[in-house]
Amino acid sequence: MLRTTAGVVGPDFDAVRAEFDVPLRFGDDVVAEAVRVAADPPLPEHDRTDLELVTLDPLGSRDLDQAVHLQRRAGGYRVSYAIADVGGFVVLGGALDAEARRRGQTLYCPDGRTPLHPAELSEGAASLLPGQLAPAALWTIDLDGDGEVTAVDLRRAQVRSRAQLDYAAVQAQVDAGALDGPLALLPEIGALLHARALARGAIELGTPSQEVEAGPDGWRVVFRGQADVEDWNAQVSLLTGGCAARLMLDGGVGVLRTLPPPAPADVAALRRLAPALDVDWPEGAAPGAVIAGLDPALPRHAAFLDEAASLLRGAAYTAFDGTPPAEPGHGGVGGPYAHVTAPLRRLVDRFGTEVCLALAAGAEPEPELRATLPLLPALMAASDRHTKEVERAVVDATEAALLAGRVGETFPAVVLDAGGDRATVVLDDLAVRARCDGAGQRPGERVTVRLTQADPATRAVRFVPA
Known part of the structure; x- marks a missing residue:
C-alpha cells in the first residue's frame, strides 16, 4: 500500500526501501479490520458540526489530522482544534494496533509514502476531509489578550470540516491582506504564541530542511524554508501539546516529548563562535532570542544555525504513571510538551490523546492503556531512527545521482x-x-x-x- 508518483526518473528509491525493510503493504487482517471499522465510524453524541473548521496542510494531503477555527472573544481568543479520533477506530490489541506499533509513524519518500494506517482510515473515515462527518477529539482553548491559557476543554465530538486549505494558498492570502474566515486570526494568534515561546526560552532553529522533490528533469534536492503560515499553524499545535502535557502532569499519568535544557558548555561554545560568524549576541540574551534574529540565507548565519543544533540534543519520549519525571520540559518548546495532534501519522499521539480525554473527563485512563505507555518511548525511538535513516539515504541517493x-x-x-x-x-x-x-x-x-x-x-x- 505504497503511494507513488509515477513517471518521474531518478535514483532508485525502491532499493532504499528494500535495504531498510520499509513495509510496502498491510496484511490482510489489518486491511480487513480497517474496512470493518471504517464502515461504521464511532460518532460521539456531542455534535459540533456547527463549528466552521478548516484544515491547513501541504497541497494534496489526504491524511488530515487537524482542523482549526479561531475566533476573538472578550479579552482574548478562542482556539478550537479538532484532532482526528484515531483511538475511536483502533482497538487496543487488535491487528490495526499491532501494525501501527510495528511501523511507529508514516514514512515519506519523494515518490510516495508508507502510511501508519491503511488508506481506509488515514485517507478515509478517520481523516478530517472537507464535508465528511467525522469523530474528533475537540480541544477548546481560551487565551487572554497576551496569549496566556485561561481555560481548556477537551471532549469527543462529531465535526465536519468546511474546507481543505494548503499553505501556499493561505500564505498568498496573507501576503495580499485578504485572509478571512476561520483562519483570519492565524497571523495575530500565531505571532503572539511565537513571541510567548521565545520569552519562555524556546529555541526554534528555523533552518531550511533538505528535501527531494520532482523537477522538470527528474528528482532534485532543494532547501525548503518554512512559510509564516506554517510557523503560525505549528504554534497552534504546540499550544495544544502544551495543554496536553499540563493535563498529564496534573493527572499524574501520560507520555511527554522531552528535551533537556541546553548544556551551559554548549551555550558558551556557541557564544564564543558568534563573533567569527558575524552574529550579534547581546549580553543577557537567551540563545533562542539570538537565533530568532538570524537569516538562514546568509552563509555565516547558516553556519551558526548548523552549530546551534548542538543545543537540541537528547529528545525523547518519557512515560510516567504516578510521580512525574524530574525534568518534564522540552528545551526547544520552552516548557512541558506532549505529542497529541498527529494521530493519523504518529503512533504516540493516539495514546496521548486517549490519556488526555480520560483525564479531561475526570476519569482514570483504562488499565490496558496505562500498561502500554511504558512501551511507547522505545517504540518511537526505534521508529524515529528508522525514519531518519531512510530520509538520509533518500537524500544521499539523489545527491549521488545528480553528481x-x-x-x-x-x-x-x-x-x-x-x-x-x-x-x-x-x-x-x-x-x-x-x-x-x-x-x-x-x-x-x-x-x-x-x-x-x-x-x-x-x-x-x-x-x-x-
Whole structure:
C-alpha cells in the first residue's frame, strides 16, 4: 500500500526501501479490520458540526489530522482544534494496533509514502476531509489578550470540516491582506504564541530542511524554508501539546516529548563562535532570542544555525504513571510538551490523546492503556531512527545521482562546519550537502570545491578544496 508518483526518473528509491525493510503493504487482517471499522465510524453524541473548521496542510494531503477555527472573544481568543479520533477506530490489541506499533509513524519518500494506517482510515473515515462527518477529539482553548491559557476543554465530538486549505494558498492570502474566515486570526494568534515561546526560552532553529522533490528533469534536492503560515499553524499545535502535557502532569499519568535544557558548555561554545560568524549576541540574551534574529540565507548565519543544533540534543519520549519525571520540559518548546495532534501519522499521539480525554473527563485512563505507555518511548525511538535513516539515504541517493559523471568539476560552496581535516559544505546551486576532505576550512567561509566521488550505488559523495 505504497503511494507513488509515477513517471518521474531518478535514483532508485525502491532499493532504499528494500535495504531498510520499509513495509510496502498491510496484511490482510489489518486491511480487513480497517474496512470493518471504517464502515461504521464511532460518532460521539456531542455534535459540533456547527463549528466552521478548516484544515491547513501541504497541497494534496489526504491524511488530515487537524482542523482549526479561531475566533476573538472578550479579552482574548478562542482556539478550537479538532484532532482526528484515531483511538475511536483502533482497538487496543487488535491487528490495526499491532501494525501501527510495528511501523511507529508514516514514512515519506519523494515518490510516495508508507502510511501508519491503511488508506481506509488515514485517507478515509478517520481523516478530517472537507464535508465528511467525522469523530474528533475537540480541544477548546481560551487565551487572554497576551496569549496566556485561561481555560481548556477537551471532549469527543462529531465535526465536519468546511474546507481543505494548503499553505501556499493561505500564505498568498496573507501576503495580499485578504485572509478571512476561520483562519483570519492565524497571523495575530500565531505571532503572539511565537513571541510567548521565545520569552519562555524556546529555541526554534528555523533552518531550511533538505528535501527531494520532482523537477522538470527528474528528482532534485532543494532547501525548503518554512512559510509564516506554517510557523503560525505549528504554534497552534504546540499550544495544544502544551495543554496536553499540563493535563498529564496534573493527572499524574501520560507520555511527554522531552528535551533537556541546553548544556551551559554548549551555550558558551556557541557564544564564543558568534563573533567569527558575524552574529550579534547581546549580553543577557537567551540563545533562542539570538537565533530568532538570524537569516538562514546568509552563509555565516547558516553556519551558526548548523552549530546551534548542538543545543537540541537528547529528545525523547518519557512515560510516567504516578510521580512525574524530574525534568518534564522540552528545551526547544520552552516548557512541558506532549505529542497529541498527529494521530493519523504518529503512533504516540493516539495514546496521548486517549490519556488526555480520560483525564479531561475526570476519569482514570483504562488499565490496558496505562500498561502500554511504558512501551511507547522505545517504540518511537526505534521508529524515529528508522525514519531518519531512510530520509538520509533518500537524500544521499539523489545527491549521488545528480553528481554522477561530474567527478573533477568544481562548484561554489559554503562551509557549514569544520574540524580537523574535514568539513561539511553546501553547494550553492544544487542544494547538495556533503563531506569535504581537507584542513584549514572555516565555518561560514565561501569556498570552491572539487568533486572527487559521486557513486549512486553506495550513495557516497565527496569533495576536496579546489
